[in-house]
Amino acid sequence: MARIVFVGAGSVEFTKNVLSDILTFPELGESSLVLHDIDPERLATAEAMANWMVTELGLGAKVEAHLDRRAAVDGADYVINEIAVGGHAATRVDFEIPRRYGLRQTIADTLGIGGIFRALRTIPVMVGLGHDLAELAPHALLLNYTNPMAMIPRAVYQGTPFKNVVGLCHSVRDTQARLASLVGVPEEEVSFVTAGANHQAFVLKFEHKGQNLYPALDEVIARDPELRRTVRVEMYRRFGHFPTESSEHGSEYLPWFLHHDDQVEHFRIPVEIYLRWSEENLDTYEETRRRLAAGEGVEIEPAMELASEVIHSIETGTSRVVHGNVRNDGLIANLPGDACVEVPCLVDRSGMRPTRIGELPPQLAALNRTFLNVGDLTVRAALEGRRDHVYHAAMLDPNASATLTLQQIHDLVDEMIEAHGELLPEGVR
Numbered sequence: 001m002a003r004i005v006f007v008g009a010g011s012v013e014f015t016k017n018v019l020s021d022i023l024t025f026p027e028l029g030e031s032s033l034v035l036h037d038i039d040p041e042r043l044a045t046a047e048a049m050a051n052w053m054v055t056e057l058g059l060g061a062k063v064e065a066h067l068d069r070r071a072a073v074d075g076a077d078y079v080i081n082e083i084a085v086g087g088h089a090a091t092r093v094d095f096e097i098p099r100r101y102g103l104r105q106t107i108a109d110t111l112g113i114g115g116i117f118r119a120l121r122t123i124p125v126m127v128g129l130g131h132d133l134a135e136l137a138p139h140a141l142l143l144n145y146t147n148p149m150a151m152i153p154r155a156v157y158q159g160t161p162f163k164n165v166v167g168l169c170h171s172v173r174d175t176q177a178r179l180a181s182l183v184g185v186p187e188e189e190v191s192f193v194t195a196g197a198n199h200q201a202f203v204l205k206f207e208h209k210g211q212n213l214y215p216a217l218d219e220v221i222a223r224d225p226e227l228r229r230t231v232r233v234e235m236y237r238r239f240g241h242f243p244t245e246s247s248e249h250g251s252e253y254l255p256w257f258l259h260h261d262d263q264v265e266h267f268r269i270p271v272e273i274y275l276r277w278s279e280e281n282l283d284t285y286e287e288t289r290r291r292l293a294a295g296e297g298v299e300i301e302p303a304m305e306l307a308s309e310v311i312h313s314i315e316t317g318t319s320r321v322v323h324g325n326v327r328n329d330g331l332i333a334n335l336p337g338d339a340c341v342e343v344p345c346l347v348d349r350s351g352m353r354p355t356r357i358g359e360l361p362p363q364l365a366a367l368n369r370t371f372l373n374v375g376d377l378t379v380r381a382a383l384e385g386r387r388d389h390v391y392h393a394a395m396l397d398p399n400a401s402a403t404l405t406l407q408q409i410h411d412l413v414d415e416m417i418e419a420h421g422e423l424l425p426e427g428v429r
Contacts, residue, residue: 002077003031003075003078004022004076005073005076005140006034006036006080006082007072007073008146009036009042009043009065015035015050015082016288016299018303018308019033019049019053021302021304021312022311024300024302025308027312028315029059029060031061031062032062033050033061034072034076036066036069043067044065047063049288049298052292069132073137075136076137077139077140079141079142079143081142081144081145085118085121085122085423086420088281090423093420094113095108098112101404102403104272105258105271105399106249106251106273107273107274108252110149110252111199111374112400113400113416115147115148115374116390119152120382120420120428121420123152123425126152127159129156130142130160130161130165131160131161131162133160138162140164141166141352142165143166143168143306145169149198149342150167150341150372150375151375153165154338154339154375155383158383163327166310166326167198167325167340167342168307168322169198170306171199171201172342175203175244176192179206179217179242182217183208183213185208189209190206190208191205192205192206193205193344194323194342194344195331195343196332197340197368198341198342199250200253201342202364203242204360217242229266231247231267232247232250239364241361241364248269253398254399255398306322309347310347318348319347319348321346322344323345325341326340328340330356331355332360333359335372336376343355374397377389377396386428387427387429391409400412417429
């Protein structure tokens, strides 16, 4: 059966969700489940949880746990990446230092100063993983969940011999479900085409039985003043297509919102909300650890995680469409060919086959390019050890450039580099 490796398995809540899916697919119940984390306590917690779930379900799945990454990925069929380099402490740095400069962020994991430095911390680890896979599991599929999604898969396929990597994110699926609900049409009856950069993709086609559903959405928005007080609806009104990312996330990729007090208030943007979520995740981990130690176990409830669906489709031949983040190579004609883009992918026994979209509407492609420019420079900074490109990425970031002067950005980057220290690529620090 399949050897499924979890890198960063100490992200226990996420590991639980994917395991719940895998272990409740009858065809995957005998898989080898391999857990890797660099934190011994978190790895032991994940191992206890996996063993409890396998025993509770009466399955024959095998569980392994490895502090050594190479031992974990050796011979892997699938590798699910969920690492958070630096953990909660690094996340706090990503918010606290920019805050002192007057720079607001909400999630800080995709673009902006937080996204840049999360990528710089993560890319060296992912390059190491890519080299390990090229040597020890060249036919494996690397399924990446770690943000920033437009940068991490790109760093692997651009910086290592290993190319079989795809990024997975819930934002497209959740947006499509939300739009179908708003217009009152069952999701399975709606025809969607959605593509772009991860967290800044757009719904290009939104139809029911050949009829465009955007006019129906316009009517819903016109009747609901609360909907109009969201960033994503404002972006839809201005750019003509609905964006896939939530309002709190989307606001920090743009120059028009977080720098203005009235816009933050009007659009109800929850500044620094990710810090609260991160603290809640720590509490969830401690509760899970307590329950396992007490023999109470955890909930086993299928979550329909994308990684488990991809694995199930490849192993069984069940066809699905999953949105993946892959090397562009002309899939979206008016975005850079070496960029990482998010497009529908047909998944079955032959693997993942991305859909060729053609050209995005020019205004959407232009917006995506401002997003992808920051990622391009950040990946180059990490792979080439170019500290100057860290400054360049930050100077071109829409939110930072709308808020700070060039000297402030330079000083902020220096302070961030000093704070994160050895977590960053050698040439950058």
